[in-house]
Structure formats: C-alpha cells, structure tokens
Amino acid sequence: MKISLIFCVIFFALLVNGSDKVLFFEPELVTIQKYESNSVKISLANDNNQSVAINFTYGDENEVYPTTDIIKLLDHIQIGPLRNQSAKILIHAQEVGHLVIGAISNDIDIPFSDILRVDVIHSSFLNIIIQIVGWIYFIAWSVSFYPQIILNYRLKDVSGLSLDYIALNFLGHFCYSVFNVSFYWISKVQLEYLSKHPRGVNPVFLNDVFFSLHAVTITAITGVQCLIYRKAGQKMSIAASGLFGIMVSVLVITGILSSLSIITVLDYIYIFSYIKLIITIMKYIPQAYTNYKRKSTVGWSIVNVLLDFTGGSLSLLQMFLLAFNYNDWTSIFGSPTKLGLGLLSIFFDLIFIFQHYILYRHEDNEYTPIS
Numbered sequence: 001m002k003i004s005l006i007f008c009v010i011f012f013a014l015l016v017n018g019s020d021k022v023l024f025f026e027p028e029l030v031t032i033q034k035y036e037s038n039s040v041k042i043s044l045a046n047d048n049n050q051s052v053a054i055n056f057t058y059g060d061e062n063e064v065y066p067t068t069d070i071i072k073l074l075d076h077i078q079i080g081p082l083r084n085q086s087a088k089i090l091i092h093a094q095e096v097g098h099l100v101i102g103a104i105s106n107d108i109d110i111p112f113s114d115i116l117r118v119d120v121i122h123s124s125f126l127n128i129i130i131q132i133v134g135w136i137y138f139i140a141w142s143v144s145f146y147p148q149i150i151l152n153y154r155l156k157d158v159s160g161l162s163l164d165y166i167a168l169n170f171l172g173h174f175c176y177s178v179f180n181v182s183f184y185w186i187s188k189v190q191l192e193y194l195s196k197h198p199r200g201v202n203p204v205f206l207n208d209v210f211f212s213l214h215a216v217t218i219t220a221i222t223g224v225q226c227l228i229y230r231k232a233g234q235k236m237s238i239a240a241s242g243l244f245g246i247m248v249s250v251l252v253i254t255g256i257l258s259s260l261s262i263i264t265v266l267d268y269i270y271i272f273s274y275i276k277l278i279i280t281i282m283k284y285i286p287q288a289y290t291n292y293k294r295k296s297t298v299g300w301s302i303v304n305v306l307l308d309f310t311g312g313s314l315s316l317l318q319m320f321l322l323a324f325n326y327n328d329w330t331s332i333f334g335s336p337t338k339l340g341l342g343l344l345s346i347f348f349d350l351i352f353i354f355q356h357y358i359l360y361r362h363e364d365n366e367y368t369p370i371s
Contacts, residue, residue: 021045023054023103025116032093033124040116042079043086048108051080056089057102061199070099070120093120096327100199113198121325130321137314138207144307145218151301152225159232160299164240164286166226170219171244172279175251175272177212180204182269192266240286247275280341284348288355297356305356309349316342 026041044052055076058068067073072092079087101116121127152158182189183204194200236244250271258268291297319339323329332339 020111021114022108022110023114025101025114028115029117029119030091031119031121031124031127032091034093034096034120034122037090037092039088039090041086041088042077042103044080044083047083048081050107051078051085052105052107053078054103054105054110057104058099059102060098060100061197061201064102068099070095070097071118074101091118093118096120096122096325098326098328102199111198113194115199117201119326122327123325126321126325130318130325133314133318133321137311137318138211140307140314141311142211142214144304144311145215145222147301147303147307149218149222149225151299152222152229155229155299157230157299158226159230159234160290160294160297161222161226161234162286162290163226163234163236165283165290166219166223167236167244168240168279168283168286170216170223171247172276172283173212173216173219175276175279177209177216179269179272179276180209180212182265182272184209186265188265189269192264196266234290237286243282247278251275277341281344284345284351288348288351291352291355291360296360297352300352300356302352302356305349305352309346309353312342312346312349316346 022045024043024045026043030038030040032038042054053076056074057064058070058073059065071094074089074091077087077089079085097120099118099120101118102112103110103114148161152161183193183202184206190202193202254263254268254271257263258265287300291300316339319332319342323332
C-alpha cells in the first residue's frame with residue numbers, strides 16, 4: 001500500500017500540459033464503409049497573415065507515401081487566413097484499410113502529428129456487432145471477480161485458494177492499473193509517448209482504467225479475505241515469494257532510476273506492463289497445481305472461471321472480427337503476444353473446467369473444509 005501511494009505521488013507530481021497543433025481536422029477520426037463518403041472540416045489553430053495552401057500526404061503512423069488506394073486522392077485546398085475560415089474535404093472510400101492523412105504547406109510549418117485518421121471498413125453493421133461483443137466481454141470479465149469473494153464470504157474459509165495465485169494476481173492488476181492510469185491521466189507520459197510516436201494513438205481508454213482499478217480493488221479484497229478467513233495451513237511458496245520480491249524490487253529500483261532521469265518515465269511505465277505480462281503467463285499455474293494436489297476444486301469458484309472463459313473467448317472473437325472488418329490482420333498475427341495471452345488464459349480456464357466437472361467432480365455441493 002505504501003509503495004502504491006509513493007507511485008501515485010510521483011506520477012501526479014509529473015503532470016504537465018502542452019499543445020503544438022497548427023491544423024485542426026474535425027473530426028480527427030473518420031470511419032467509413034467501403035464505397036461511401038464523409039466530409040471533414042479543416043481549420044487553422046491560429047490566425048495567419050495570409051491564406052494557406054495545403055496539400056495532403058498519405059501513410060500510416062510512421063511512414064508517408066506518395067499515394068494511396070484506400071481513398072480517392074484529395075485535391076489541394078486554400079484556408080484562412082483567420083482560424084474561423086475553414087474548408088471542407090470529402091473522403092471517398094475505395095478500399096478497406098487504415099490510413100493516416102497529413103498535410104504540407106509552403107506557407108506555414110505543419111507538424112507531422114497534425115493528422116486525420118481514416119478507417120475504411122467492410123460493414124458498419126459488423127462494427128456495431130463488434131462493439132456489442134466488446135461490452136459483453138467487458139461485463140463478463142468485470143463480474144467474474146465477484147463469485148469468488150461471495151463464496152469466500154459464505155464459507156468463511158479460503159482453503160481452496162492458492163495464496164501464490166492471489167498474491168501474483170494482485171501484483172499483476174496493480175501493475176496494469178499503474179500503466180493505464182499513467183497513460184490516461186499523466187501528461188508527461190503522454191508527451192513522451194507522442195515524442196516517440198508522433199502519429200500514435202494513446203493505447204489506453206477510460207474503460208481500461210475503470211477495469212484495472214476495479215480489478216485491483218476486488219483482488220485486494222480477496223487478499224484480505226485470505227488473511228482473516230480460515231485456511232488449511234497453505235502459505236505462499238518459496239518460488240512465488242521470490243518471484244514476487246524480485247518483481248517489486250525491479251519496480252522500486254527502476255523507479256529510483258527514473259527519478260534520477262537515468263531512464264525515462266515512459267520506459268518506467270512500460271516495465272509495469274512487462275511485469276503484468278510475466279504474471280499473466282504464470283499466475284494460473286499455482287491454482288491449477290493446488291487443485292491437483294488437493295484432488296478437489298471445492299472453495300474455488302467455477303463461476304469465476306466460466307465468466308473468465310466467456311470474456312476471453314469473446315475478446316478473441318472481437319479481435320478476429322476487427323481484423324476482418326478493418327483488413328488489419330497484422331493486429332493479430334503481427335503482435336502474437338496479445339493473441340498468445342488470450343489463448344493461454346482460455347487454455348487454463350479449460351483446465352479448471354476439466355478439473356471441476358470431470359477429474360474432481362463431487363456428487364454433493366456441500367462444502368467440507370480441507371484439513
């Protein structure tokens with residue numbers, strides 16, 4: 001808890017603000033179905049001495065290309081000289097894909113980061129389905145934390161839980177919360193990210209922040225239950241304790257390095273994400289082993305597992321639907337970590353389901369404390 005407070009104080013002490021926009025696109029993101037059109041308003045951020053001639057560039061977050069097949073090429077425009085004198089361009093979608101439109105001018109210097117993002121999709125209806133799937137798995141994952149807490153409260157016993165799993169799970173969600181809060185609220189982190197990725201999009205959204213803070217709160221409550229409720233003598237293993245200690249030490253040491261400006265704040269925040277990644281790979285093993293050693297899943301909520309399995313499956317479904325609708329298969333196969341973690345989570349959920357319903361199935365539902 002003290003470490004959490006220190007992190008929060010450090011992060012919010014680093015808050016800064018800044019904006020260097022020269023050109024405004026309204027909206028900054030346009031999603032268009034193939035063969036359809038949409039208009040975008042362009043205006044200057046400040047008044048200018050003369051009108052400004054603008055030509056457009058095409059590319060992605062990192063590269064600029066001379067042409068594109070995704071939309072019909074845009075004609076040059078003249079805007080200004082006043083910022084309230086805007087112009088409109090019409091985006092005609094031709095091929096499915098993601099495009100970043102930039103601007104250049106001989107009259108003013110336009111930053112590389114002043115861009116319009118265009119997503120051309122196969123189907124607007126499929127986009128609605130994707131959003132519905134996203135909300136369903138978000139709800140399933142959020143609710144999945146509660147069955148275990150309710151079961152622990154009802155039984156006043158946590159004999160069926162692995163303390164290794166609980167401790168690692170808390171640390172993982174804590175790291176995930178720090179990462180999300182930092183990217184969403186701390187200007188210094190956002191500015192460092194944009195300096196490395198001028199056309200990048202903040203990878204964290206409000207629902208990510210809510211989910212992670214909710215998760216760390218609920219896992220903390222589960223941890224308190226493990227302290228006050230009856231146990232069967234289980235303790236954290238030497239291996240898990242050592243791993244936990246090493247990870248916390250890494251966070252403290254790199255935090256000191258960041259405060260001394262030896263590493264950037266952004267690099268420090270990424271370390272939290274790496275630790276979350278490592279924990280996600282390993283955290284299920286202790287609980288699966290505990291069930292195996294006890295030859296029982298009594299005290300381990302199967303509803304939690306079923307909801308997690310539902311959320312994980314729908315998350316993967318959404319990934320593939322997005323890849324198809326946006327013709328962006330590199331989002332899946334170009335970043336195998338996210339896909340691998342999703343499959344790994346589902347794999348362990350299937351192990352827990354197999355243990356509960358087949359290997360260690362009980363004929364009655366009465367709870368008997370394990371001694």
